[in-house]
Amino acid sequence: MDYLYDSTFDGLLTCIYYSYYEDKAKGIYPQDYYQCSLVNSSRIIVTDPILSSRVYEAIAKKISSQALKQAYYVFLSNHPRKENIILKYLQLGFKLGRKIDNLHTHLDVLPVYQTARKVSFEVHRFYGLLRFAESNNFLYASLKPDHNILIILAEHFVDRLAQNNFIIHDQKRNIAIIHDKQEWYLTDFNAPENISISEEENFYQELWIRYFTHISIESRTNKRLQNQFVPHRYRNHLVEFKKSFLTNLSS
Amino acid sequence: MNTMEKLAILTEGAKYDVSCSSSGVNKKNNGGLGNAKSFGICHSWSADGRCVSLLKILLTNYCIYNCSYCVNRNHNDIPRASFTAKEVADITIQFYRRNYIEGLFLSSAIEHSPNHTMEKIWQTLDILRNEYHFHGYIHVKIIPGADPRIIHKTGLLADRVSINIEQPTEQSLKLLAPQKSLQSMFTPMAEINHRITQNSEDKKKYRGIPKYVPAGQSTQMIVGASDDTDLTILKATETLYDRFNLKRVYFSAYIPVNEGPNLPALASMPPLQREHRLYQADWLLRFYNFKADEIVNTQFPRLDTDFDPKIAWALRNIHLFPLEINKASYEELLRIPGIGVKSALRIVRQRRFAPISYDNLSKFGLVLKRAKFFLTCQGRYYGGISIDTSLIRQALTPQPQPLQLTLF
Numbered sequence: 001m002d003y004l005y006d007s008t009f010d011g012l013l014t015c016i017y018y019s020y021y022e023d024k025a026k027g028i029y030p031q032d033y034y035q036c037s038l039v040n041s042s043r044i045i046v047t048d049p050i051l052s053s054r055v056y057e058a059i060a061k062k063i064s065s066q067a068l069k070q071a072y073y074v075f076l077s078n079h080p081r082k083e084n085i086i087l088k089y090l091q092l093g094f095k096l097g098r099k100i101d102n103l104h105t106h107l108d109v110l111p112v113y114q115t116a117r118k119v120s121f122e123v124h125r126f127y128g129l130l131r132f133a134e135s136n137n138f139l140y141a142s143l144k145p146d147h148n149i150l151i152i153l154a155e156h157f158v159d160r161l162a163q164n165n166f167i168i169h170d171q172k173r174n175i176a177i178i179h180d181k182q183e184w185y186l187t188d189f190n191a192p193e194n195i196s197i198s199e200e201e202n203f204y205q206e207l208w209i210r211y212f213t214h215i216s217i218e219s220r221t222n223k224r225l226q227n228q229f230v231p232h233r234y235r236n237h238l239v240e241f242k243k244s245f246l247t248n249l250s251s
Numbered sequence: 252m253n254t255m256e257k258l259a260i261l262t263e264g265a266k267y268d269v270s271c272s273s274s275g276v277n278k279k280n281n282g283g284l285g286n287a288k289s290f291g292i293c294h295s296w297s298a299d300g301r302c303v304s305l306l307k308i309l310l311t312n313y314c315i316y317n318c319s320y321c322v323n324r325n326h327n328d329i330p331r332a333s334f335t336a337k338e339v340a341d342i343t344i345q346f347y348r349r350n351y352i353e354g355l356f357l358s359s360a361i362e363h364s365p366n367h368t369m370e371k372i373w374q375t376l377d378i379l380r381n382e383y384h385f386h387g388y389i390h391v392k393i394i395p396g397a398d399p400r401i402i403h404k405t406g407l408l409a410d411r412v413s414i415n416i417e418q419p420t421e422q423s424l425k426l427l428a429p430q431k432s433l434q435s436m437f438t439p440m441a442e443i444n445h446r447i448t449q450n451s452e453d454k455k456k457y458r459g460i461p462k463y464v465p466a467g468q469s470t471q472m473i474v475g476a477s478d479d480t481d482l483t484i485l486k487a488t489e490t491l492y493d494r495f496n497l498k499r500v501y502f503s504a505y506i507p508v509n510e511g512p513n514l515p516a517l518a519s520m521p522p523l524q525r526e527h528r529l530y531q532a533d534w535l536l537r538f539y540n541f542k543a544d545e546i547v548n549t550q551f552p553r554l555d556t557d558f559d560p561k562i563a564w565a566l567r568n569i570h571l572f573p574l575e576i577n578k579a580s581y582e583e584l585l586r587i588p589g590i591g592v593k594s595a596l597r598i599v600r601q602r603r604f605a606p607i608s609y610d611n612l613s614k615f616g617l618v619l620k621r622a623k624f625f626l627t628c629q630g631r632y633y634g635g636i637s638i639d640t641s642l643i644r645q646a647l648t649p650q651p652q653p654l655q656l657t658l659f
């Protein structure tokens with residue numbers, strides 16, 4: 001039996017619940033992209049927050065909190081078969097319990113670690129590479145991440161910028177974290193056409209570019225290393241690369 | 252002079268200080284702006300490929316001293332500038348809010364007197380911490396010779412402090428920085444270390460004790476300005492770790508900025524390869540339980556240029572190999588070239604369940620093409636050549652790449 005779900009983590013966990021208490025799931029797929037086949041029968045699962053929270057707690061208690069985190073990170077990834085990777089991993093986890101945390105090389109565990117690592121690598125990268133610009137009392141940042149990492153970034157920046165209102169906008173998925181007066185939420189979002197930049201904002205961008213160009217030591221110039229750390233696809237979102245590139249062109 | 256111009260000058264003067272990491276302390280935001288993450292965050296990479304994590308600037312580049320290796324020395328005719336404490340605090344906050352930086356690394360030349368400069372550094376931190384409620388990472392320079400009371404109140408606001416000894420021996424200092432002495436730097440280092448230790452004891456006993464330099468102290472040595480050998484430098488490094496519990500010792504390849512009788516010629520290249528090898532050796536000291544005189548000794552006082560210090564050590568001690576992956580202790584595994592801390596830990600954990608086979612070994616994240624010459628797996632040796640220093644040395648030497656012909 002193939003299970004089809006609504007692409008939420010709760011939905012995925014609901015599938016896992018039914019897979020244990022009703023028909024065993026052969027695979028889990030997002031309902032929107034599923035291609036019906038004659039060989040496999042399929043079933044649309046309605047997300048049930050009570051059932052999903054039971055599975056959530058079962059994973060934390062019977063397997064481990066680390067396993068829960070790993071599964072969640074895989075869920076946030078762009079891996080095309082992430083649901084099935086998670087399914088296999090949790091099936092093994094419920095069999096072995098906590099021991100699964102040591103089985104990095106097992107065929108059903110390795111892809112989980114590899115995928116989760118990619119996600120946390122990207123999260124870590126954006127802790128640093130995200131850039132805010134101030135506009136009308138809001139700090140606005142945009143990014144186009146490979147993985148769906150806004151929710152993880154939110155935790156980090158909500159603590160860090162507590163007193164500030166801010167928006168972190170995933171332009172690939174058209175969603176954003178909005179932090180407004182001590183509260184935050186994830187929402188569908190389309191950027192306003194042009195974001196007005198104040199004189200003060202402009203000043204600090206220029207100051208930052210000035211800093212950025214002067215901190216480099218000429219006799220150690222190593223563009224290859226720089227390219228390796230800051231891939232070109234991120235540079236559109238980084239003032240120090242975007243603007244200094246423009247000034248280089250015009251001078 | 253406007254802020255832009257000052258920033259340019261005071262960034263130029265600070266950039267040769269290599270310690271830039273923001274790691275070592277976890278702090279939550281406490282009703283203000285900012286927090287700190289122990290894993291360290293890079294916010295950008297400058298054109299020299301170095302991580303930009305902190306706003307690294309000088310408070311001033313006016314200096315009463317004349318250290319011969321330094322751009323800011325008194326005798327140099329260069330543009331000079333000083334920030335006010337408030338200017339530095341404002342830039343820090345505005346950069347931080349935009350997520351350009353992880354915090355501040357405030358260094359300084361010595362304007363007027365050590366006390367004057369130290370007091371101004373403290374003032375900057377006072378504004379940042381107590382007026383702006385900034386909880387992000389702050390690293391500041393301690394000015395040797397300043398009043399211990401100013402140093403102490405600064406330590407209560409900083410995450411990390413450092414005094415750069417710059418030279419590993421008293422003789423080299425005499426030659427290059429005659430106004431300084433190791434002793435004048437060791438005194439505050441010892442004092443700070445003492446306070447840090449006391450602070451962590453107090454914290455166990457009483458609640459709500461303010462933290463004192465929670466990310467510890469570090470220092471930096473310039474490599475290649477004097478003719479000290481790697482042996483001297485690594486011995487000094489080891490002593491600094493042992494005596495003052497330093498968190499890090501940084502090395503900075505000397506970039507010829509001045510002319511002088513006791514200095515390398517202006518045209519000479521910074522010894523980047525040597526700096527790299529020293530960092531590798533430092534890594535062995537801190538995480539691999541090596542002693543300095545295992546890495547270099549009076550017979551081999553310089554680090555091998557062809558091989559990293561761990562391979563060089565293994566080749567000199569080939570009689571200790573091969574080691575059996577399924578039996579060697581954790582400490583022994585760490586001695587195998589190509590095996591790092593992570594892979595050693597994984598190996599030790601996994602082999603409790605089942606012996607590890609050679610085919611599985613690559614999954615542990617080790618570098619097999621190096622490690623295979625130094626280990627056996629379930630009793631078998633996979634190196635393919637006999638265990639002989641010169642044969643392995645040859646096998647590990649990178650082959651010159653044949654030039655690739657391209658069609659474009």
Ligand code: SF4
Nearest residue numbers: 314316318321324360
């Ligand atoms: S005291 Fe510091 S800034 Fe002044 S000359 Fe010596 S190294 Fe340079």
